[in-house]
Amino acid sequence: MKRIRSSIIDGVGFDLVLVGIPLVFLILFSGLPLVYNVLMSFQEVDLFSLGEVFRPFVGLKNYRALFAQPEFWPIMWNTVIFVFCSIGGQFIVGFGLAVFFNTGFRGSTFIRGLFLVSWVMPGLVVGATWNWILAGDFGVLNYLLSSIGVISENIFWRSDINYSLWAVIITNIWLGTAFNMILLSVGLAGIPKDLYEAASLDGATAFQKFWTITVPMMRSTTGAVISLGLIFTLQQFDLFAAITGGGPANSSNVAQYWAWELSFRQYDFARGATISTIMIAVVMVASVFYVRSTRHEVRG
Amino acid sequence: MTEELQIELNGVDKHYGAFHALKGIQLAIPKGAFVALVGPSGCGKSTLLRSIAGLETISGGEMKITDEVMNNVPPRHRDVAMVFQSYALYPHMTVIDNLTYSLRLKKTPKAEARKIAKEVAATIGLENLLDRFPRELSGGQRQRVAMGRAIVRRPKVFLFDEPLSNLDASLRVHMRKEIRALHDRLGATSVYVTHDQIEAMTMADHVVVMRAGVIEQQGAPLELYDRPASQFVAGFIGSPAMNFVDGVTNADGTAVTLDITGAPELQLPRQVACNEKVTVGLRPEHLSISEAGQGAITTKISVIESTGSTTYVGAGDAGKITIVLSERRDISVGDTISLGINTKDIHLFDPQTQMVI
Numbered sequence: 157m158k159r160i161r162s163s164i165i166d167g168v169g170f171d172l173v174l175v176g177i178p179l180v181f182l183i184l185f186s187g188l189p190l191v192y193n194v195l196m197s198f199q200e201v202d203l204f205s206l207g208e209v210f211r212p213f214v215g216l217k218n219y220r221a222l223f224a225q226p227e228f229w230p231i232m233w234n235t236v237i238f239v240f241c242s243i244g245g246q247f248i249v250g251f252g253l254a255v256f257f258n259t260g261f262r263g264s265t266f267i268r269g270l271f272l273v274s275w276v277m278p279g280l281v282v283g284a285t286w287n288w289i290l291a292g293d294f295g296v297l298n299y300l301l302s303s304i305g306v307i308s309e310n311i312f313w314r315s316d317i318n319y320s321l322w323a324v325i326i327t328n329i330w331l332g333t334a335f336n337m338i339l340l341s342v343g344l345a346g347i348p349k350d351l352y353e354a355a356s357l358d359g360a361t362a363f364q365k366f367w368t369i370t371v372p373m374m375r376s377t378t379g380a381v382i383s384l385g386l387i388f389t390l391q392q393f394d395l396f397a398a399i400t401g402g403g404p405a406n407s408s409n410v411a412q413y414w415a416w417e418l419s420f421r422q423y424d425f426a427r428g429a430t431i432s433t434i435m436i437a438v439v440m441v442a443s444v445f446y447v448r449s450t451r452h453e454v455r456g
Numbered sequence: 457m458t459e460e461l462q463i464e465l466n467g468v469d470k471h472y473g474a475f476h477a478l479k480g481i482q483l484a485i486p487k488g489a490f491v492a493l494v495g496p497s498g499c500g501k502s503t504l505l506r507s508i509a510g511l512e513t514i515s516g517g518e519m520k521i522t523d524e525v526m527n528n529v530p531p532r533h534r535d536v537a538m539v540f541q542s543y544a545l546y547p548h549m550t551v552i553d554n555l556t557y558s559l560r561l562k563k564t565p566k567a568e569a570r571k572i573a574k575e576v577a578a579t580i581g582l583e584n585l586l587d588r589f590p591r592e593l594s595g596g597q598r599q600r601v602a603m604g605r606a607i608v609r610r611p612k613v614f615l616f617d618e619p620l621s622n623l624d625a626s627l628r629v630h631m632r633k634e635i636r637a638l639h640d641r642l643g644a645t646s647v648y649v650t651h652d653q654i655e656a657m658t659m660a661d662h663v664v665v666m667r668a669g670v671i672e673q674q675g676a677p678l679e680l681y682d683r684p685a686s687q688f689v690a691g692f693i694g695s696p697a698m699n700f701v702d703g704v705t706n707a708d709g710t711a712v713t714l715d716i717t718g719a720p721e722l723q724l725p726r727q728v729a730c731n732e733k734v735t736v737g738l739r740p741e742h743l744s745i746s747e748a749g750q751g752a753i754t755t756k757i758s759v760i761e762s763t764g765s766t767t768y769v770g771a772g773d774a775g776k777i778t779i780v781l782s783e784r785r786d787i788s789v790g791d792t793i794s795l796g797i798n799t800k801d802i803h804l805f806d807p808q809t810q811m812v813i
Contacts, residue, residue, distance in 0.1 A: 350544035353511050356531040357538050358558035358609070368557070372548040 250336025283398020343377030379449025492660035537606035737803030
């Protein structure tokens, strides 16, 4: 006891303890399930072998079976559209708002703080709220679009196969914009003001300053935001559950929701794990980009 | 001969909310002049420079650059270049890209822009650093890039905002000469802000001393040194600072009795009001140590600081009179000395208004 006490006081081995605790936590609750998930994607899993770790090894059979399913490619394509458009929308709106609030008008920090409310709300609540906004008969979105003349008849966002995926994308953009804006605001605040002053004296217009100073100086922040956005978007599950349930006819189904459906609705754990493994590979590539872009931050 | 004016400020005011940063600034800067704005921090010198640059909008008065009113002209149309205290180099651009930035904005052909930048780089010793990023440069090199970026544009006016304050002492002395030489070679007009009166005195043709938003005095460096208009300017210009001693003039106003124990009457250069309280200003370098009883003030040495070339002696009550000696003397702390001063080197100030009498 005395030795432990003094080792903490002396600081000897304390660094190892500090690193060790999160490491054990990560291995136990993230690492092992990940490995188990990958392992499962190469096994034959049924309800009877659910409790076992070493099940019959089937090689790439699960992968082949999954690729052969007729809905595989449409769902993958949906996932690409969902990820690409969500990130694009969140980033553009978030950047616009960040630049807007960075002008520092009276009350700007307060209003910027209020934007975080969207991020604090549980996904299911956001989904339920947007269900009303998106509602075909009485929804506010339809009312808005028809009153400015964009549409002539109501769109049934959640039940029309042409729009169901977009219903989730629009909601997800709303949900993720605040997070993008906060991160980008931090990046903007880190750009020294005198660079803009030097640029104005050098003859730059506001537009030129944006493209020659702001955008390049935001490169590392942008990389980080987009990599994180990719990870968060691939995790997005609540909104699908709340708004469309992946339907109708898989028109708004995406990989992460399909994995859940296969595992916990159809009890085909092997295929669910197979999809998850594919997604792990994608996320790992994104993480490499994230780590690289935060490491290459240019300041001063 | 009437000199052509480059910058003209007529009653320029600047308010930040309730704070009055510049109060009725009146300044005329001729073409080709090197003007230093000097004063303690918060005196408004940087605000004045930034107003000339257009980075601050003035609240009142009129500002002209080459006879054109510039009050509401944005910085990019003023044809002025500025060297920032922080250098404000574009961190994501190499040295050559920093230098050509303004030219690229003006759509100068790439080859020509590079040619101009290379010429400028050669004159300030940057030719081997063109492909480096600012973060790979030393403080002195960054300073040069900042100057090069200004020179490339061939502006009407160069503005310097304490450009040397982030450099070490020896480099600062060197860059002082270099900036002045550059100014003479380019024949441009320069406005230089500094809190260091030595920089102002050594570099400028015309020194403007500011305090609390007003111009206290302006003139040639030696004029400010020889004939300070106020106690503030007298104390600010010159190093070490002027000694101020209270005193009372005699019955006919031709001599003053200093408020120092054992000081006899000091003859004045000219007649002033009689039986009046005054502040007497004595420059440390004008005081000399003479044989006991021969000088004007008899006092004891309390501090001696020697730098080798010069010796600073603190004497009088609590060592409040500083004397600068350029020759070595055999003196030590506790010695009784007698201080001599030339009558013409005495400055007199009114203790109430602090203005020169």
